[in-house]
Amino acid sequence: AECTIDGQWKVGSIHPYGNISVSPSAAVLNYGQGIFEGMKAFRTPEDEIVTFRPDENAKRFAEGAGRMSMPPVPKDIFEDAVKKVISANRDYVPPVGVGSLYIRPLLIGTGAILGLGPAPSYTFLIYVSPVASYFKGGQLSPIDLIVEEDYHRAAPGGTGSTKCVGNYSPVLKVQLQAKKEGFSDVIYLDAKENKYIEEVSSCNFFVVKGKTIATPALEGTILPGITRKSIIELARDKGYTVEERKVGLDEVLSADECFCTGTAVVVVPVGSVTHRGKKTVFCDGKIGATGQMLYDELTGIQQGRLKDTKGWIEHVPKD
Numbered sequence: 214a215e216c217t218i219d220g221q222w223k224v225g226s227i228h229p230y231g232n233i234s235v236s237p238s239a240a241v242l243n244y245g246q247g248i249f250e251g252m253k254a255f256r257t258p259e260d261e262i263v264t265f266r267p268d269e270n271a272k273r274f275a276e277g278a279g280r281m282s283m284p285p286v287p288k289d290i291f292e293d294a295v296k297k298v299i300s301a302n303r304d305y306v307p308p309v310g311v312g313s314l315y316i317r318p319l320l321i322g323t324g325a326i327l328g329l330g331p332a333p334s335y336t337f338l339i340y341v342s343p344v345a346s347y348f349k350g351g352q353l354s355p356i357d358l359i360v361e362e363d364y365h366r367a368a369p370g371g372t373g374s375t376k377c378v379g380n381y382s383p384v385l386k387v388q389l390q391a392k393k394e395g396f397s398d399v400i401y402l403d404a405k406e407n408k409y410i411e412e413v414s415s416c417n418f419f420v421v422k423g424k425t426i427a428t429p430a431l432e433g434t435i436l437p438g439i440t441r442k443s444i445i446e447l448a449r450d451k452g453y454t455v456e457e458r459k460v461g462l463d464e465v466l467s468a469d470e471c472f473c474t475g476t477a478v479v480v481v482p483v484g485s486v487t488h489r490g491k492k493t494v495f496c497d498g499k500i501g502a503t504g505q506m507l508y509d510e511l512t513g514i515q516q517g518r519l520k521d522t523k524g525w526i527e528h529v530p531k532d
């Protein structure tokens with residue numbers, strides 16, 4: 214769908230996947246004026262297609278638009294567009310246990326502007342792709358992380374809490390280097406003191422010690438993950454104490470268990486964390502009991518195996 218700066222969205226339409234044409238002076242190409250979302254659709258055992266908390270994605274997308282001086286996509290337009298795109302691609306939603314359909318909504322400043330400023334017009338588009346596990350070795354395969362001390366993902370007052378395109382470009386170099394060294398991904402620390410955990414390139418971080426789970430608080434520099442929010446609720450329901458606060462690196466290195474959460478990664482156990490050349494292994498490199506339990510709870514709801522008592526699941530009707 215197209216929109217001008219006054220925020221009047223035109224009705225969109227569905228097209229086969231292909232290139233889009235934008236001006237060389239589009240604000241998104243020159244000034245990074247763009248945000249995106251990541252969502253998934255699942256095929257339930259009853260062969261229905263469902264999505265997970267799309268209202269939360271709509272909300273985060275609208276908030277991100279505000280931060281990037283873009284006209285927000287109204288919640289009903291966002292959710293309706295997501296459902297229509299999924300529905301048009303329902304045959305591509307993989308069977309339960311095989312994978313899911315990843316949905317990528319984008320809002321970009323496509324209007325031409327030479328001087329620094331917001332674009333005069335915007336494009337809201339959604340594309341989809343079937344996906345399996347994000348990291349190598351399957352969804353529950355523990356990942357090996359390295360702590361990054363030289364580069365930061367986000368600064369206080371920056372755009373770390375927004376899913377804007379510019380948050381991901383600084384990560385590419387760091388992630389590539391880590392992968393070359395054999396790591397799955399990188400743990401970023403806070404830019405102020407370089408000692409508190411922020412997050413991983415595309416997921417939030419949790420530490421477990423006994424029946425207490427801690428995760429970095431939302432202080433504007435990390436993405437408010439929808440999986441994070443859901444896992445906090447599920448863990449509390451299961452009797453865990455969940456603390457949202459600063460989480461020091463020392464705490465990670467002495468944790469019983471760590472895991473990461475995100476739409477793409479789901480709940481992934483951390484097998485090891487390497488800091489200044491020293492590798493700390495968790496749970497003998499296997500998945501921990503808490504991570505396994507939370508994975509089962511979350512995917513059970515998402516894939517329709519467990520009752521959706523929280524109203525997190527939205528059915529995607531056939532057209």
Ligand code: PMP
Binds near residue numbers: 251414436440
């Ligand atoms: N942090 C970052 C930087 C991310 O890109 C993502 C993925 N959207 C997450 C955390 C996890 O967020 P969510 O659970 O909403 O996918």
